[in-house]
Amino acid sequence: MPSFPNVKLASRPLHFIYLCDCSGSMAAQGKMQALNQAIRQSLPGMANVARDNPEARVLVRAVRFADRAHWHISEPTPVEQLVWTDLQAGGVTAMGEALELVAAQLAAPPMEQRALPPVLVLISDGQPTDDFEAGLRKLMRQPWAQKAVRLAIALGHDADLEVLQAFIGPASGAVLPAGEVPGASGEMPRAGRSPRRPLQASNATALAQYIQWASTAVVGAASMPTSRVGSPEIAEGNIPLPDLPPTAIDPMDDIGPVVW
Amino acid sequence: MTWILPEGAWLQFEAFSTPVQVVRGLGSGSQGQVYEVAVQNEALALKWYLPSCIARDPHLERRLAESIRTTAPNQHFLWPIALLHPTADSLPLVRCRPAGFGYLMPLRPAGYVAAVEHIAGRIAFSLGEALRAAFHLAEAFHALHSKGLCYKDISLGNLFLEPGSGRILICDNDNVDVDGRDLGSVLGTPGFMAPEILMRQAKPGADSDLFSLAVLIFRLLTRHDPLKGKLELAIRCLDEPARRRLYGEDPVFIFDPDDARNRPDPELHQAALVTWPLYPSDLQALFLQTFVAGLKAPSRRALTGQWQEVLARSLDRRQLCGVCGQETFGTQPACWHCHTPLAAPPLLHTPHAAVVVSAGNALHAHHFNKRELPALDRPLARIDPHPGDPALLGLRNLSDRAWRAELADGRMLTLDPGRSCNLAGLRRLETHLGSVSLSQPAAAATAGPLRESAP
Numbered sequence: 001m002p003s004f005p006n007v008k009l010a011s012r013p014l015h016f017i018y019l020c021d022c023s024g025s026m027a028a029q030g031k032m033q034a035l036n037q038a039i040r041q042s043l044p045g046m047a048n049v050a051r052d053n054p055e056a057r058v059l060v061r062a063v064r065f066a067d068r069a070h071w072h073i074s075e076p077t078p079v080e081q082l083v084w085t086d087l088q089a090g091g092v093t094a095m096g097e098a099l100e101l102v103a104a105q106l107a108a109p110p111m112e113q114r115a116l117p118p119v120l121v122l123i124s125d126g127q128p129t130d131d132f133e134a135g136l137r138k139l140m141r142q143p144w145a146q147k148a149v150r151l152a153i154a155l156g157h158d159a160d161l162e163v164l165q166a167f168i169g170p171a172s173g174a175v176l177p178a179g180e181v182p183g184a185s186g187e188m189p190r191a192g193r194s195p196r197r198p199l200q201a202s203n204a205t206a207l208a209q210y211i212q213w214a215s216t217a218v219v220g221a222a223s224m225p226t227s228r229v230g231s232p233e234i235a236e237g238n239i240p241l242p243d244l245p246p247t248a249i250d251p252m253d254d255i256g257p258v259v260w
Numbered sequence: 261m262t263w264i265l266p267e268g269a270w271l272q273f274e275a276f277s278t279p280v281q282v283v284r285g286l287g288s289g290s291q292g293q294v295y296e297v298a299v300q301n302e303a304l305a306l307k308w309y310l311p312s313c314i315a316r317d318p319h320l321e322r323r324l325a326e327s328i329r330t331t332a333p334n335q336h337f338l339w340p341i342a343l344l345h346p347t348a349d350s351l352p353l354v355r356c357r358p359a360g361f362g363y364l365m366p367l368r369p370a371g372y373v374a375a376v377e378h379i380a381g382r383i384a385f386s387l388g389e390a391l392r393a394a395f396h397l398a399e400a401f402h403a404l405h406s407k408g409l410c411y412k413d414i415s416l417g418n419l420f421l422e423p424g425s426g427r428i429l430i431c432d433n434d435n436v437d438v439d440g441r442d443l444g445s446v447l448g449t450p451g452f453m454a455p456e457i458l459m460r461q462a463k464p465g466a467d468s469d470l471f472s473l474a475v476l477i478f479r480l481l482t483r484h485d486p487l488k489g490k491l492e493l494a495i496r497c498l499d500e501p502a503r504r505r506l507y508g509e510d511p512v513f514i515f516d517p518d519d520a521r522n523r524p525d526p527e528l529h530q531a532a533l534v535t536w537p538l539y540p541s542d543l544q545a546l547f548l549q550t551f552v553a554g555l556k557a558p559s560r561r562a563l564t565g566q567w568q569e570v571l572a573r574s575l576d577r578r579q580l581c582g583v584c585g586q587e588t589f590g591t592q593p594a595c596w597h598c599h600t601p602l603a604a605p606p607l608l609h610t611p612h613a614a615v616v617v618s619a620g621n622a623l624h625a626h627h628f629n630k631r632e633l634p635a636l637d638r639p640l641a642r643i644d645p646h647p648g649d650p651a652l653l654g655l656r657n658l659s660d661r662a663w664r665a666e667l668a669d670g671r672m673l674t675l676d677p678g679r680s681c682n683l684a685g686l687r688r689l690e691t692h693l694g695s696v697s698l699s700q701p702a703a704a705a706t707a708g709p710l711r712e713s714a715p
Contacts, residue, residue: 002580002587005538007530009381009483013496042663043415052417054380117499147497159623209262213319225450225503227288227413229316230460238499242290243312 021124026089034204056223066091069098094137095128099119125155156260219241308362331402375419392426393583458508467558484532489514489522513551572634604701628693656680
């Protein structure tokens with residue numbers, strides 16, 4: 001049977017890192033279980049997106065933070081091989097340390113010489129109890145962190161939207177003076193849904209939709225260019241982000257009832 | 261997955277008399293969701309748009325309605341059949357507001373797979389099948405452009421391939437527009453978009469389609485990106501600004517004869533380096549035309565008709581290695597796979613072509629008549645291996661007319677439709693379209709075929 005020359009294809013790694021809040025408050029109203037479920041359920045879809053993008057090698061890691069921050073999955077793992085071990089809630093919110101852990105991994109080396117923009121997803125239901133600012137400064141000193149697509153998901157109304165916005169960077173796309181930490185000026189996130197603002201999930205369904213969106217649509221956008229429309233708005237960031245998941249049933253509000 | 265249309269529901273649509281049952285959700289993307297539906301026991305596909313997509317593209321509905329009236333350019337398109345707006349009764353079943361609309365199209369038949377499966381090397385798809393798929397792609401764009409239409413956003417994501425035949429299907433035909441009118445919002449997909457579109461210096465149309473077509477053909481034939489060479493390796497983070505440089509500001513074809521800055525890397529870009537030399541120089545020339553002069557000058561890009569002609573001619577040169585059975589196209593002294601030297605093959609001469617005698621090669625109407633556009637789907641004759649002895653080749657009459665064959669020993673016989681004759685004994689064939697003669701390579705006539713390849 002005639003075939004095609006079997007040659008190695010060029011590809012770049014795409015590092016996808018979850019930063020998961022595992023503080024004691026995550027135990028309330030099933031938030032921790034909902035997050036574990038949402039991530040586990042999102043993996044097949046994420047593997048499909050990776051399959052559709054042979055020029056990207058999607059590698060997943062996760063950091064958990066409570067009293068301290070630890071690598072939950074320290075090895076960059078091909079998504080199709082990933083097995084999600086449940087996170088357990090308990091302790092305070094060492095979010096700054098979590099950012100430091102990620103910062104160390106985004107330094108080159110260990111980062112590859114060539115890669116696709118990393119995707120960092122920070123999920124939290126509360127306020128950092130350590131030096132968040134210091135952690136963020138360390139993170140944002142890394143060129144790969146500056147290039148990264150940074151998303152934040154706020155669980156419930158106690159989440160600190162200001163620090164999550166600081167992690168994402170300014171929502172307006174305004175250029176910051178040199179040396180200033182993005183978001184440090186204390187600007188408050190504006191109303192309305194945007195991937196450049198913390199995504200507010202007030203129940204398990206909304207959380208699952210956002211996790212699915214981040215692990216599929218965003219991974220797709222970061223790994224392979226998608227169709228462009230000539231819209232007048234100027235794209236913010238170095239990767240045009242896909243539309244947020246449509247809010248079925250009631251498009252005017254958040255998805256479903258407020259539980260958290 | 262949250263489906264906008266509930267699975268199992270029966271929906272009624274305006275100006276569409278038959279109810280439509282949603283069978284199951286097939287997939288979702290940035291524009292909307294696709295379902296398998298049943299319409300009077302016929303399985304069809306239904307694409308439903310997200311409100312955000314409709315909002316971004318105010319002329320979407322008008323373009324679709326026009327496409328439906330125009331009908332499909334040819335059989336290679338999964339073309340829209342009907343525009344669907346829910347009736348007041350069905351509106352509550354649609355789980356988004358505004359409910360929006362969708363369109364019906366044929367369901368993709370089993371056996372077709374996403375083109376990315378070939379690019380990723382996950383399906384068996386030979387060089388010859390890739391050439392056939394490329395030919396059909398050029399044929400599809402020829403038919404589309406001939407209708408005065410343009411596609412605007414072709415990429416690997418809209419293309420399906422049938423392994424075994426090399427047939428194609430093009431989906432997502434909802435950006436199709438009258439060329440030059442620009443009733444649309446789409447620009448294209450970076451990597452496939454012409455540089456002038458990416459740089460927002462022009463609107464997508466038939467000329468930019470020709471660029472995207474060449475990229476897609478290149479990727480089918482080489483499994484590599486024509487603009488990804490050393491310049492891409494110099495990029496650390498491949499993000500939007502970097503792609504803009506690579507594909508828009510300073511695009512350089514990896515095989516540009518006068519600009520070596522973007523040559524393939526011997527280690528990382530093997531796919532391009534291994535496959536490119538396998539293709540005939542007239543095919544390479546069309547890529548050079550499109551990716552060198554045509555990069556900046558849209559009017560100089562290779563035309564759909566040129567692609568069809570040259571791709572069909574490349575297939576005429578298809579020769580199988582006598583040892584491993586791999587395909588070559590007359591460019592190599594030895595097989596790319598097992599390195600066995602290749603002998604000059606016998607040829608079938610028609611009034612306007614010479615077709616290599618090799619199992620699977622075929623004679624078509626365009627080989628006899630210069631005015632016929634090249635086409636592969638209705639072969640007049642095909643070279644078939646003998647069922648008992650694959651080394652023995654015969655020519656099968658696939659036409660509906662009887663032909664006269666003159667054998668080497670001077671005998672005449674009639675070759676009825678569906679019958680084949682042994683090529684070893686054939687001298688001439690009189691078909692209803694013209695004569696076919698067989699020539700043996702001069703040097704190989706006496707010596708063994710494998711030892712006799714020209715260095």
